[in-house]
Amino acid sequence: MRQKISRRTLIKGGLLAGACVPALGLLANEASAAGLTPLSPSDPTAVALGFVTNSAKVDAKKYPTHTAAQHCGTCAQFLGKPGQARGGCNIFAGHTVPATGWCSAWAQKP
Known part of the structure; x- marks a missing residue:
């Protein structure tokens, strides 16, 4: 037999599923950070x-x-949390960079 699903139940389920998607993304980021x-x-x-x-060792003549x-x-590209010694970077995918580092792609965090 088929059960009828009420509109209210359908909307609740959709909202719940929508709320879970970002949480799954965060879990995936945590898992992938371990492999950097x-x-x-x-x-x-x-x-x-x-x-x-x-960054104290940047060539001032070149930069x-x-x-x-x-x-x-x-830097806006740094994926580490404030106070972390190392973190991921949007520029150097698959790697971590030290919070004290620098490259010419540096951009101020908003």
Whole structure:
């Protein structure tokens, strides 16, 4: 036999399913973060973007717009939480970067 589903039940189920989707995405991000490896300064993309593990060591002649306040921890691309020593990066997928690092793709967090 077929049971009729009320409109109210259907809407509740849809809202519940919609609320679960972002939570599943967060769980997937946590799981994938465990598989990240530290970015090597010799990585070709890192070299192309002038990546350094310590922003105090940025070549001022090559990157004259760099300031002391610019480091991965203050970058919009940094995926780590505030206060974390390392975190993922939107630019260097599959790798973590130190919060003290810097590259020429740095952009101020909003």
